[in-house]
Amino acid sequence: MADVVPKERKILVAVDEGEESMYALSWCLKNVISQNSKDTLILLYAKPPRAVYSALDGTGSRSHLQGYLFSADILATMEKYSNDVAACVIEKAKRMCREQADEVEVRVESGDPRDVICQVAEKINADVLVMGSHGYGLIKRAFLGSVSNHCAQNVKCPVLIVKKPKCSSSGTK
Template sequence: MADVAESERRILVAVDEGEESMHALSWCLKNVVSQNSKDTLILLYAKPPRAVYTALDGTGRREDPSGYLFSSDILAAMEKYGAEVAVCVIEKAKKMCKDLQQDVKVEVRVENGDPRDVICQMAEQLGADVLVMGSHGYGLIKRAFLGSVSNHCAQNVKCPVLIVKKPKTNAFNK
């Protein structure tokens, strides 16, 4: 057991705007990261790709001019908003780390791209010993249409994957 406490693990935690990822981070800090360990917690936020718009969105055909024109100001505002969301998510996650586990070493990564691909690539590139992520708990139908980032990562990442489900609350437990 002493070997585990003294080893230097790289724990990758995928965070996003949802409560599920913050619950997974909290659970990780309380149950995976040990006190006085040499663990490094890597907080990863995958900034979803910005939709690609042509100058004239829609079909762009003369016979169907129903597209929308996006100015560079609107595109810049969308990019700025995406960056602000990333900063907010990372700051919230860093604060949680400080509050729950003051001595843990924290690294931060913000990457652009589809979260499925980004998380898998970063787990490999950063040499993660374990990947921790939350689960939205979609049912079979929603998961079939929306896809499951956690399921994709569990199938494609080489390191162990810990998927933390947020307990469901009902009206009687409040």
């Protein structure tokens, strides 16, 4: 009750296309962002690492390695899909923030979400990192459950891990 100075914190929220990260964002908006705060909310979306499907399309020509992985058509399709997903996620997240947060910034970065999230948290000197408890993005299955663990262990700032209740009556409070 003693704190009357408006807070000016950088709150980093890692979002993905899963419902859990949107729930985490919603929980954060209701429970972490304080009234009359000057908090800045930074929405971070980690796109699947380009290396997974597109590291080899830089020259425009087919290499034997590229042929071994995917055709150029598939690469382009995946890249487009990935951009569409990113845009959709960010749009949805921004809509959720509109009523509650004064300042919202958006970052979309490519890479392993574990690395991306830790690096951005460090770089912007976040005051708190908020995330769902599961994996992120297209490579969700490969990292199931390990992204939040990894970040909790490696990020220096406080980490808030939010789980979506499975069949709770109220959902968010």
